Amino acid sequence: MAATSILFFFLAGLAAAHGSTADDTTTTTTNTIRLPIDGAVAARRRTRPWKCCDNIVRLPERINPPFWQCDDELEPGQCFRQCEACRDPPGRPFPGRPLICDDVFWGDDPGTSCAPSSEWPWGPCCDIAVCTKSLPPICHCSDEVESCAAACGQCEMVDSWSWRPLFVCRDSFTGDPGPRCTPEMHN
DSSP: HHHHHHHHHHHHHHHHTTTTTOOOOOOOOOOOOOOOOOOOOOOOOOSOOOOOOSEEEEEEEESSSSSEEEEEOOOOHHHHHHOOOOEEEEOSTTTTTTTTEEEEEESOOOOOOOOOOTTOOOOOOOSSSEOOOOSSSSEEEEESSSSOOOOOSSSEEEOSSSOEEEEEEOOOEEEOOOSSOOOOOOO
16 A cells, blocks of 8 residues: 555656646656846946956855945946946936946956055054955054044044043945054064
């Protein structure tokens, strides 16, 4: 009895796998898996369409390696030279200039920032860098300094035991936080 039941389920499984039923004489098999794409992206590439990018966005799909998009605003000629599709930035009252590359890069390293490496918002170096574990990391520097760098947008005075006022740059930077100001001591 048990052998008959197992044979029945085995044959039923084979019939379902081939897509045939008692009144269906055609057999259809499909080996292609199609994932839904919402149409919001123009092209997914294994090579970066941009040389550098200041506004890297990691797309929400959970995939490894991840999908990246560069939201830098480009002149139309530059955008159409390096990207397959360009779009207007959101919230622009007059579309057309500048444009954003709509291509998506699929890989581990989204590339470097366009800002020169010595132009971190906190200055050329940082001893107390706090970074996320994301790729690329998002960092801020908690160094207390006598004055913030010119590139810092959010400079705040901090309470300190020092007799002179000290400041901290509260800006975030996407990418490497830069070199340390003081060399590490090795024992």
